[in-house]
Amino acid sequence: MNPARQRRSTVYGRGPFYITNTEILNKLRMTNLTRTTLDRSSDMDITIDDIKFIRLVYQLAAESASLNYDPFAAILVQNNELKYKSLDVSVVKSNPTLHAEVNVIGEYCSNNKIFSLEGYTLYSSTEPCIMCSGAIHWSRISRVVYGVSQEKLKAVSKGNQKPTCKDLLFGSGRTQVIGPVLEEEGMEIFQRYPLIPKQERHKQIFLDQ
Numbered sequence: 001m002n003p004a005r006q007r008r009s010t011v012y013g014r015g016p017f018y019i020t021n022t023e024i025l026n027k028l029r030m031t032n033l034t035r036t037t038l039d040r041s042s043d044m045d046i047t048i049d050d051i052k053f054i055r056l057v058y059q060l061a062a063e064s065a066s067l068n069y070d071p072f073a074a075i076l077v078q079n080n081e082l083k084y085k086s087l088d089v090s091v092v093k094s095n096p097t098l099h100a101e102v103n104v105i106g107e108y109c110s111n112n113k114i115f116s117l118e119g120y121t122l123y124s125s126t127e128p129c130i131m132c133s134g135a136i137h138w139s140r141i142s143r144v145v146y147g148v149s150q151e152k153l154k155a156v157s158k159g160n161q162k163p164t165c166k167d168l169l170f171g172s173g174r175t176q177v178i179g180p181v182l183e184e185e186g187m188e189i190f191q192r193y194p195l196i197p198k199q200e201r202h203k204q205i206f207l208d209q
């Protein structure tokens, strides 16, 4: 194995096909392409717009944390146009189901009286959980691009191993799932805003007054 890949695999505990953020950016910069296909998996098609929107969703996740919400965010994009955005409002609204992905889907559909998000891309700062993957399935979203993987998030959340969004949505034939994208940039948010369990944060906000 190439020594650089060997080192990277050791550092990140990933397989030999893990692509770093730097590699993604270098590849885009060097080739000056508007679209590139990475070799981690066959569906790993990342576009320049994906990079732009993932960075936007990271900005929103940091904003969410700075407002004392949880450090997560999601946006809906149609034809490369931002349609709706949401922070993670679950704790402040005392509603455990209002993760950013569920909230962005629910509010956008409800506000616009639509029931299917076919043709839309959902960008999420972290890989959608089981509940959010269900919402993605039922809203028929065509494409999901996420930043930080559940696997990487586990390192800061100290949570248990979770099923991947790709595994959860595989077989539906509806949704292409792409990620992680610019994962190191996303992880920086958790260095600035250390993750506190939601239940604990809820107690801090509502019961400790």
Ligand SMILES: [Zn+2]
Residues within 6 Å of the ligand: 099, 100, 101, 128, 129, 130, 131, 132, 133
């Ligand atoms: Zn979720």
